[in-house]
Amino acid sequence: MSDTRIAFIGAGNMAASLIGGLRAQGVPAAAIRASDPGAEQRALIAAEHGIELFADNAEAVAGAEVVVLAVKPQVMKAVCQALAAHLRPEQLIVSIAAGIGCASLEAWLGERPVVRCMPNTPALLRQGVSGLFANARVSAAQRQQAEQLLGAVGLALWLDEERLLDAVTAVSGSGPAYFFLLMEAMTAAGEQLGLPRDTAAQLTLQTALGAARMATESGVDAAELRRRVTSPNGTTEAAINAFQAGGFEALVQQALAAAARRSAELAEQLGR
Numbered sequence: 001m002s003d004t005r006i007a008f009i010g011a012g013n014m015a016a017s018l019i020g021g022l023r024a025q026g027v028p029a030a031a032i033r034a035s036d037p038g039a040e041q042r043a044l045i046a047a048e049h050g051i052e053l054f055a056d057n058a059e060a061v062a063g064a065e066v067v068v069l070a071v072k073p074q075v076m077k078a079v080c081q082a083l084a085a086h087l088r089p090e091q092l093i094v095s096i097a098a099g100i101g102c103a104s105l106e107a108w109l110g111e112r113p114v115v116r117c118m119p120n121t122p123a124l125l126r127q128g129v130s131g132l133f134a135n136a137r138v139s140a141a142q143r144q145q146a147e148q149l150l151g152a153v154g155l156a157l158w159l160d161e162e163r164l165l166d167a168v169t170a171v172s173g174s175g176p177a178y179f180f181l182l183m184e185a186m187t188a189a190g191e192q193l194g195l196p197r198d199t200a201a202q203l204t205l206q207t208a209l210g211a212a213r214m215a216t217e218s219g220v221d222a223a224e225l226r227r228r229v230t231s232p233n234g235t236t237e238a239a240i241n242a243f244q245a246g247g248f249e250a251l252v253q254q255a256l257a258a259a260a261r262r263s264a265e266l267a268e269q270l271g272r
């Protein structure tokens, strides 16, 4: 990746995370360019990462091998239509915008190699996970470039079908919020049981962190880890029974199905 020239269109939160991840992996500042309409934002990113920034998107993409579309989905159509004439056919387009399909991107940009990605917010801490889908025009070398780009901020997983990005959105894209909701609920429940709010919050957060690390680092699956800490007739079993009596698993399924449906609806609206 270190000799690949990359241009970011839009230098907001997600672009800054990716730029930071690439820089941390040793990609030289001279290989990265970005464009953004905000003068303050340009100055901030230039100061933080030492890269060159442009007000004009067309200037940023000149000479780049990979063009990362990192603007909000709502402005993507206008950005692509204005950029199309300035792109070369062999440039890889990587879109991180939620809900904009390859077909829409190709309708606005012309037929090109396109990788669509769905990252999530922990990318800000380089602890993200992304689903990636490549259209048929993407070469093996370009797949590797896209994987390395998203891999700079976490785990990057390929999907064989584009429609599965709705499921990725439901699981990991929106996923951090589900864990935050559980943290809120556990903190409130701890407070109800008499703990000071701060103590309940700290107990909850450190438990979440510890459980996530056990689940990711032990090589043991979550169901088995749960069995190991659930002794018959114990306190954990009492809680799990209460969760399951309330339909916990079915509720999680309904929630994720609702997110996937909404993702498909938004894609349909934004992609027109």
Ligand SMILES: NC(=O)c1ccc[n+]([C@@H]2O[C@H](COP(=O)([O-])OP(=O)(O)OC[C@H]3O[C@@H](n4cnc5c(N)ncnc54)[C@H](OP(=O)(O)O)[C@@H]3O)[C@@H](O)[C@H]2O)c1
Pocket (backbone or CB within 6 Å): 009, 010, 011, 012, 013, 014, 015, 035, 036, 037, 038, 041, 057, 070, 071, 072, 073, 075, 079, 096, 097, 098, 118, 119, 120, 121, 122, 173
């Ligand atoms: N944040 C996440 O966790 C996350 C997760 C998955 C996917 N994504 C996707 O990542 C994309 C960027 O999200 P973000 O959170 O980084 O948003 P953001 O912080 O708002 O960044 C977008 C940047 O693009 C700039 N911009 C607006 N119009 C532009 C134009 N015509 N040309 C070039 N740049 C322009 C914006 O400037 P102004 O602010 O001045 O308009 C802003 O600095 C979105 O499509 C989103 O769906 C984000």
